[in-house]
Amino acid sequence: MEHPSLIMAIIFFVALILALLPSNPDQAKAAAAEAKRGGPPELIPIKLVGRDGDKITLALQPHDLSLAGFANGSYHWYAFPGHEHVIRNGTTLPFGNSYRDLIGGLANLPSLPLGREPALRAIGAISACDDPASADDNTLVALKRGLATLTVTKCEALRLAPVRETVSDGWESGDARLTEQHLRYIEHWDTISFEIIRAHKTGEWNGPFTELLRKNANIHSKEEALAVVSVVANPTLAQILLAHARSA
CATH class of the missing domain: 3.40.420.10 (Ricin (A subunit), domain 1)
Known part of the structure; x- marks a missing residue:
């Protein structure tokens, strides 16, 4: 489902x-x-x-x-x-x-x-x-x-959401540009999703990648993660680890 x-x-x-x-x-x-x-x-x-x-x-x-x-x-x-x-x-x-x-x-x-x-x-x-x-x-x-x-x-x-807002704001001018912070969100979207789902199940923001997200995406809590992510993926831990290995 x-x-x-x-x-x-x-x-x-x-x-x-x-x-x-x-x-x-x-x-x-x-x-x-x-x-x-x-x-x-x-x-x-x-x-x-x-x-x-x-x-x-x-x-x-x-x-x-x-x-x-x-x-x-x-x-x-x-x-x-x-x-x-x-x-x-x-x-x-x-x-x-x-x-x-x-x-x-x-x-x-x-x-x-x-x-x-x-x-x-x-x-x-x-x-x-x-x-x-x-x-x-x-x-x-x-x-x-x-x-x-x-x-x-x-x-x-x-x-x-931050990418959508940037694209929408610059849609008519045609000169919207992504920033370094946008790139961090794009790179870690699946990881952010994983931690959102985990926090929803456990009630705590203390999963295996929360420190990585704090350092690399400036995300410190489930609330901050939800403000960034509009669609939550449902990756497995193995998929996340494989994605990190490929990007290393």
Whole structure:
């Protein structure tokens, strides 16, 4: 059974997409209705429409709102490596969905302008995607940068309240930027979620990662964690340890 906060977040996310960019109302209503019934689809498809006929569909995974792949303007599906089982009959991309693969690392996120205009450029680059394995360098950079932009403005903005507020405040100007503090929240979202769930069960903020969060994310309590996290993931301890090992 899905966590109630995730179900409500999916509904909110659909509404946010409609408010910020043109989209297909029937598609959005169908996704919201599915989420309300407590049985979200295997993937959450989000259709976005840009300029001059540009159109794409993002495929988000319900358990963590991460990007599994996308469909270009011709509705051809592309899957990130490791996600072929959820995007069947799609073309596997020659790069992953991590920020390291897309823009060289999390530390480069503050270089991305965030807002309506950058989002429209991102939609254009993704809509035009055709055989990225043989694309020239400029085309590939634009595609990856576009995917990173939409990952922040859609996935991270839903997970984390400070990211959403920053994107919203700079949406029209198109020059919202993430800060170092935002990067800490993004890096530790799963860990913050783990400690929120643990504190809810035990009544105490004293889990195995609370000291790490104090030092690395400036989070000192469950209340501070809840002020940051809008959607709580449900990772296992083993998953958290593996994620920390990979980022080390």
